[in-house]
Amino acid sequence: MASIELLNNVDHPGVKIRTERSLQLGDNQMFCLSFPAEFRTAQAYYPILFYKDGNTGQFMPVLLLGFQPGENLFVNQQGWQVSYLPLDMARQPFTIGLQQGERVIHLDTAHPRVSSTEGEALFLELGGHSPYLQQVAAQLETLHHGMTDARQFCQQLLALELIESFVLDVTLNNGQQYSLHGFYTINEPRLAQLTGEQLLQLQQTGYLEAIYMMLASQAQFARLIGLKNQQRVAN
DSSP, X not given: OOOEEEOOTTTOTTOEEOOSOOGGGTTOOSEEEOOHHHHHHHXXXXXXXXXXXXXXXXXXXXXXXXXXXXXXXXXXXXXXSSSXXXXXXXXXXXXXXXXXXXXXXXXXXXXXXXXSSSSEESBOTTSOBOHHHHHHHHHHHHHHHHHHHHHHHHHHHHHTTOEEEEEEEXXXXXXXXXXXXXXXXXXXXHHHTOOHHHHHHHHHHTHHHHHHHHHHHGGGHHHHHHHHHHHHHHO
């Protein structure tokens, strides 16, 4: 269970963060959050989809990492297997919050990356932020603005009826089958029907490019299936 605390050099002076990538250190996620500014880089490695939060009903873009809960096909004993690590994975075990109207960093002290003996230090001897913590702060700031933009992106696409559910059926080399449910993608027939004015509006917000990045990312389903086949052979 998570234990979220406001990060400070009084309560957490000796905390270190393990930064190697492994399933045992919290990378066992089937998908992670993403945002339009990340799509251009992410689409070269990951399928980009929408996920609907069952509690809030809110849609958010995500990067697909596996085909079943707890599975991340991009991680093995050698670490993360592609050159781009999604920001929502890189920022763990930190989150950003508000205190008296100011954004502040919170730490999940129960996260497996948190250590007192190994990893990257958060604070210098005199209490200042370490270079690693400065990097984390920049990542969280980028992610904060990215999530705000992602919500606006989804709202605009919903208003244009551009989000639709889909099912992906996968057959592995050994004959095993998977059916991916619960995700959403771009409604391409509806996209083709948009007026020039609607397309211009999407272009002006930068969301037209984001849409095409999402569509281009569908080519990465083949990569994901390939990684799943490799995993089956290795096991």
